[in-house]
Amino acid sequence: MTEHVVGPTSHYYYSQRLKLHYVDWGNTAAPPLLLMHGGRDHARNWDWVALALRDTYHIIAPDLRGHGDSEWARGGQYAMIDYVLDMAQLLEQLQMFPITIIGHSLGGAIACQYSGVYPERVKQLVAIEGLGPPAGHTRHGPARGGAAHAGGEQASDGGAGVSPDRTRHLPQ
Numbered sequence: 001m002t003e004h005v006v007g008p009t010s011h012y013y014y015s016q017r018l019k020l021h022y023v024d025w026g027n028t029a030a031p032p033l034l035l036m037h038g039g040r041d042h043a044r045n046w047d048w049v050a051l052a053l054r055d056t057y058h059i060i061a062p063d064l065r066g067h068g069d070s071e072w073a074r075g076g077q078y079a080m081i082d083y084v085l086d087m088a089q090l091l092e093q094l095q096m097f098p099i100t101i102i103g104h105s106l107g108g109a110i111a112c113q114y115s116g117v118y119p120e121r122v123k124q125l126v127a128i129e130g131l132g133p134p135a136g137h138t139r140h141g142p143a144r145g146g147a148a149h150a151g152g153e154q155a156s157d158g159g160a161g162v163s164p165d166r167t168r169h170l171p172q
Contacts, residue, residue, distance in 0.1 A: 001080065008061070009067070015089035021069035021088060024064035031123075033057035034050045036087070036107025038129075040070030057100070062090055064106070068160035083100065083110045084117065087142070091121065098123035105129050 008023035023043050033053065035046040043061040050059045063070040065086055066078060073082065087110055091099060100123050103111030108130015115122045 003084050008059075013090055013093050015065075015086040016088075017117060018061065018065055018071045018073065020065060020090070024059055025050045025059035025061075027054055027058045030056060030058045031057045032099045033094070034087075034091070034099055034101045034111075034113050035059060035061040035100065037061070037064065037067070038105030038107055039064075041104070041107075042172035044068065058096070060090070060094065060096065062087070062113075064110075080113060082111065084113045088113075089116065091110075097121045100126075102122040102126040103128065103130050118125065 008025045011024055012019055013021055013022065014020070015019065021043065035049060037043060037045050040154075043063045046059075046061045051078045053059060064083060066072045083106075091097070093099035098121055101111040101115070103109070103126070103127070108128075111125055112127050112130055
């Protein structure tokens with residue numbers, strides 16, 4: 001029987017002399033699931049996923065260094081290896097093996113790197129946009145406006161099978 005948790009509990013751990021934050025959604029008897037957020041997100045961006053899966057999994061969602069309630073890196077170092085080491089330290093302290101990992105964007109890239117280094121510790125891996133742009137891809141124009149705005153118009157018009165209630169926040 002799962003324990004009833006209204007919301008996650010907040011915890012801290014140390015990795016490479018940084019105080020890093022994670023949330024734990026309870027259900028410790030269930031298989032472990034790690035949710036890794038993207039570069040412009042934080043652990044609580046996964047709340048809607050955690051609410052849907054917490055009866056099936058013991059969910060942990062960390063704030064990456066420099067995100068959410070985690071400490072910023074001294075000297076501004078945010079290399080991939082540092083993120084992977086932070087993830088390894090968290091999982092080592094919690095002893096949650098083998099683990100299922102879902103990572104989005106930067107979190108997906110970190111999860112892929114971690115899985116390559118520690119394949120015996122990973123049960124399943126889901127990387128959502130975690131592989132980066134295709135080889136040879138270059139960005140044309142600014143990251144905002146232009147194509148991004150046009151994509152929002154297309155989506156809000158019902159393009160790509162997206163319902164209007166899911167795109168009402170996009171620019172018109």
